[in-house]
């Protein structure tokens with residue numbers, strides 16, 4: 001018998017991702033920092049989990065019928081998860097995305113067979129915002145469901161029932177802190193609730209990028225954003241249904257430059273090619289580890305999420321011209337090719 005994992009259904013490849021000890025971040029924090037390898041999901045992001053739980057929930061409720069269509073508005077990763085799960089279960093998918101997201105995500109969605117609709121990036125209050133557009137398309141399409149990842153709590157259940165118990169088991173119940181950034185809030189709230197069920201002393205921290213409103217919300221009750229971020233998939237301005245009741249004990253705000261530095265170091269020193277939300281999460285995990293140490297917790301262990309693969313951002317994060325145009329530090333190994 002082999003000890004290697006064997007699955008009889010492709011959808012069982014979603015979840016049960018490895019947890020890896022991150023050397024550089026652990027040294028920087030002075031304690032163990034662990035990363036949950038969500039890029040190892042079939043769609044290469046954490047959002048495969050939400051896609052699977054949302055689609056299975058719609059089936060259970062009788063809303064999604066054979067031959068039906070799943071419609072969703074997304075920064076891209078949820079769409080990729082939905083397209084793959086829909087393919088595996090015989091459904092169609094329509095994905096609405098703001099057109100400022102990476103080209104790789106749009107190309108991937110088309111390649112997977114999703115119908116891709118792009119809209120200009122606008123504020124949530126605009127009726128043409130990608131979320132509202134996706135809801136309208138679902139209403140107008142026969143035999144279609146709207147996944148509604150922001151306010152459908154089947155999303156966070158994926159993390160209450162999946163990600164949290166996995167982290168708990170992988171760390172054999174010795175975990176002191178967890179943090180991640182928020183897009184829908186499914187991961188933060190779901191892992192937070194799932195871990196607190198097991199040990200209410202585990203410290204749950206929000207790691208917010210600039211340009212999001214949640215840092216201030218948890219700090220002083222005001223949903224107020226400052227600055228901006230180029231990180232895709234994170235940065236929330238409201239309390240989604242998934243975020244309601246999230247057990248947030250503390251909060252950190254991390255700049256793109258700091259997140260990018262960890263993206264660079266994790267690639268060059270540890271061979272992990274990740275997106276910017278992962279770098280921001282790792283910077284947040286280091287801050288949380290230091291805070292736990294300062295509060296006298298001995299040898300604290302902190303876990304965070306490595307949300308998606310960096311291959312999704314070759315034209316942005318890993319492109320010197322793009323970085324320069326955004327006034328961000330350019331990874332030195334990307335060289336000066338585009339300068340001449």
Ligand code: PMP
Nearest residue numbers: 077183184185186187233277307
């Ligand atoms: N990172 C990336 C790259 C994402 O696409 C997302 C999802 N939008 C997140 C982080 C945040 O996950 P969640 O929606 O569970 O808050």
